[in-house]
Amino acid sequence: MxxxxxxxxxxxxxxxxxxxxxxxxxxxxxxxxxxxxxxxxxxxxxxxxxxxxxxxxxxxxxxxxxxxxxxxxxxxxxxxxxxxxxxxxxxxxxVGWERGVDSGSIVGPHPQPLVVAALGHSIGTSVGGIEADIVRFTSLDDLMAAPAGSLAGKIAYVDAGQLIANQDGSGYGPMSRLRGAGPAEAAKKGALAFVMRSAGSDEHRMPHTGTTRYVDGRVPLPGFALSAPDADQLSRLVALGGPVRIRLNSTAHTYExxxxxxxxxxxxxxxxxxxxxxxxxxxxxxxxxxxxxxxxxxxxxxxxxxxxxxxxxxxxxxxxxxxxxxxxxxxxxxxxxxxxxxxxxxxx
Amino acid sequence: MxxxxxxxxxxxxxxxxxxxxxxxxxxxxxxxxxxxxxxxxxxxxxxxxxxxxxxxxxxxxxxxxxxxxxxxxxxxxxxxxxxxxxxxxxxxxxVGWERGVDSGSIVGPHPQPLVVAALGHSIGTSVGGIEADIVRFTSLDDLMAAPAGSLAGKIAYVDAGQLIANQDGSGYGPMSRLRGAGPAEAAKKGALAFVMRSAGSDEHRMPHTGTTRYVDGRVPLPGFALSAPDADQLSRLVALGGPVRIRLNSTAHTYExxxxxxxxxxxxxxxxxxxxxxxxxxxxxxxxxxxxxxxxxxxxxxxxxxxxxxxxxxxxxxxxxxxxxxxxxxxxxxxxxxxxxxxxxxxx
The missing domain is CATH 3.40.630.10 (Zn peptidases)
Structure with missing residues (x-):
């Protein structure tokens, strides 16, 4: 509501x-x-x-x-x-949507779990999940400005900063637009999956979920929200330099x-x-x-x-x-x- | 520390x-x-x-x-x-301890997930998990006062109330004693597993973990902490009346x-x-x-x-x-x- x-x-x-x-x-x-x-x-x-x-x-x-x-x-x-x-x-x-089971992790010499939630109505990943390096963006506009094909074989990650809860909802608007449009934009650039910092103002390790947008009858990519501490973690790892590789799993699916x-x-x-x-x-x-x-x-x-x-x-x-x-x-x-x-x- | x-x-x-x-x-x-x-x-x-x-x-x-x-x-x-x-x-x-995967749910005509975390050093459940009705207690003393054998085939659930964070740590003491002694006390009464409200003051849906106590070289029962909202949920269901059946899974194990x-x-x-x-x-x-x-x-x-x-x-x-x-x-x-x-x- x-x-x-x-x-x-x-x-x-x-x-x-x-x-x-x-x-x-x-x-x-x-x-x-x-x-x-x-x-x-x-x-x-x-x-x-x-x-x-x-x-x-x-x-x-x-x-x-x-x-x-x-x-x-x-x-x-x-x-x-x-x-x-x-x-x-x-x-x-x-057309209902079931999350099934979803999970994420940082891959590499020092693996660690990520707390993720598939965005509502996302498609699932293939069995075994999607593993790829991430490319970090700081806004939907930033993602939209990426050259065509530049995300081929990559996972688009948008950290638009922590949502500030305002009485007029102005903090939520841009984040919900990103949640809606992000997977389709990432797909346009060739990405395998889309991950975003949660559209929530909470600081604890629980992701925010909510619906994303259909294109031609389905959501084009598996899309995920990261809890705020996990988003901080991923952005800090990017800042340390070198490729950051993650794995994402989801058995989400729609049903009649x-x-x-x-x-x-x-x-x-x-x-x-x-x-x-x-x-x-x-x-x-x-x-x-x-x-x-x-x-x-x-x-x-x-x-x-x-x-x-x-x-x-x-x-x-x-x-x-x-x-x-x-x-x-x-x-x-x-x-x-x-x-x-x-x-x-x-x-x- | x-x-x-x-x-x-x-x-x-x-x-x-x-x-x-x-x-x-x-x-x-x-x-x-x-x-x-x-x-x-x-x-x-x-x-x-x-x-x-x-x-x-x-x-x-x-x-x-x-x-x-x-x-x-x-x-x-x-x-x-x-x-x-x-x-x-x-x-x-x-002797290290690996959580593996743990999960819990309310069973019945209206199943719903519980957010649980195995207590540190707990043994795992059998494959497929443990499913049983819960018996609710409100303190370690309350559990200790249960008659021998009275929990046969049941899961002991202790909701000792939400931990209040005090500067002197007085809120944490009783909860950590419960976490340490709970599985062994529940085992004495014949229980299949032990579940407690988290020994944490957080209100969000993330359980608190920490170590429990060995008896004769191992923790006698699978022990779990419930996040605060899930503990509230379970206690409200008990208050509604009728048996409350839950399922617990854990692949926790120790290793050299x-x-x-x-x-x-x-x-x-x-x-x-x-x-x-x-x-x-x-x-x-x-x-x-x-x-x-x-x-x-x-x-x-x-x-x-x-x-x-x-x-x-x-x-x-x-x-x-x-x-x-x-x-x-x-x-x-x-x-x-x-x-x-x-x-x-x-x-x-």
């Missing part, structure tokens, strides 16, 4: 749902309703309970995985148990599967055909349990809708959609849960 | 090395010399250069590994290059090898047979590069001795010893570098 989509104020929600007051009195009454809802939600444990249960029971929930499917079935029961109406699961086809949206309503009292959607996503990347991205979003939207339900509903229908496959729009740009929801609506 | 052994003041060093002054004037002159040495060392980059090079070139340096051996050979050349005299490598036999101490002198000008040893250790655990534990100690001792060397030496010999195998005293309690140094001295 993007940060922006989380910034939905309770006030705006209360206004949109329409609590059935004359226009003149609506503003003050809406504020009072919003305050009451806010206070109620802060007193109960619905959001925390949802986050705790979904992350604990299912752990990582990659889009289209058995774990995401099982979590959706459980969440539907959970929403029914809370009293939501018309709870249903909307399935849609998806299904994902699903879980949909639950608080039916509108007087204008049920007008729907206010509170959306969040259920899937998560595979290296954690997706507590923040986006079980927390699910907890917030469920708790807000539950508070409205407990109040007897609103004029309009308030609908919670727990989307599957948040950003898995590749290779067809039709695979994500938001698109499936819209298509399901138009077909209804 | 223990924290205490690092607390060697430059003043004490200068006094012990003896800078050849009459007794009456020695205190004030010693202080002046110490201040001059301190200022010189803070201006140069010897310590940082050593830490950077040894961690970058060799990465992790487990006791007795090729990496530790190669690092020792490099460090001897490094010390010669700095102008130290009588640089030599003292080899000694060691050699370790070594690297010794380098600044010969004493008038009392060379009296030796002041500045000790630190070169080996490190395998999950990082040992920059703090203890490349930094090496950097500090080398830089201090180099400053004395540059000053023309001291009355007494100042000797840097970069020990191998800091705490690998098992199974014979004769394997560590400090013991080997003492035996080498007595034989000389």
């Amino acid at each position: 993007s940060v922006r989509s989380l910034i939905v104020s309770t006030l705006a929600l209360a206004a949109a749902a329409g609590f059935g007051l004359p226009a003149a009195a609506q503003d003050a009454a809406t504020v009072a309703t919003a305050v009451a809802l806010r206070d109620q939600v802060l007193k109960d444990n619905v959001a925390l309970d949802y986050v705790t249960q979904i992350t604990t029971r299912f752990g990582p929930r990659p889009a289209g995985s058995h774990s995401e499917q099982a979590a959706a079935a459980w969440a539907a029961d959970y929403l029914k148990g809370l009293g939501f109406k018309n709870v249903r699961i909307q399935s849609f086809p998806l 599967t299904t994902s699903q949206n879980v949909i639950a309503d608080v039916p509108g009292t007087t204008r049920p055909e007008e729907v206010v959607v509170l959306g969040s996503h259920m899937d998560s990347w595979d290296l954690g349990t997706g507590a923040i991205d986006d079980a927390a979003g699910g907890g917030i939207t469920i708790a807000a809708a539950k508070a409205i339900l407990d109040r007897g509903g609103a004029e309009r229908t308030v609908r919670v959609v727990l989307y599957g496959s948040e950003e898995v729009a590749q290779p067809t740009n039709t695979g994500n849960g938001g698109g499936a929801y819209l298509r399901g609506l138009s077909a209804a | 223990s924290v205490r052994s690092l607390i060697v003041s430059t003043l004490a060093l200068a006094a012990a090395a003896g800078f050849g002054l009459p007794a009456a004037a020695q205190d004030a002159a010693t202080v002046a010399t110490a201040v001059a040495l301190r200022d010189q060392v803070l201006k140069d980059n010897v310590a940082l250069d050593y830490v950077t090079q040894i961690t970058t070139r060799f990465g992790p340096r487990p006791a007795g590994s090729h990496s530790e051996q190669a690092a020792a050979a490099w460090a001897a050349d490094y010390l010669k290059g700095l102008g130290f005299k009588n640089v030599r490598i003292q080899s000694f036999p060691l 090898t050699t370790s070594q101490n690297v010794i380098a002198d600044v010969p004493g000008t008038t009392r060379p047979e009296e030796v002041v040893v500045l000790g630190s250790h070169m080996d490190s655990w395998d999950l990082g590069t040992g920059a703090i534990d203890d490349a930094a100690g090496g950097g500090i001792t080398i830089a201090a001795a180099k400053a004395i060397l540059d000053r023309g030496g001291a009355e007494r010999t100042v000797r840097v010893v970069l020990y191998g195998s800091e705490e690998v005293a098992q199974p014979t309690n004769t394997g560590n570098g400090g013991g080997a140094y003492l035996r080498g001295l007595s034989a000389a």
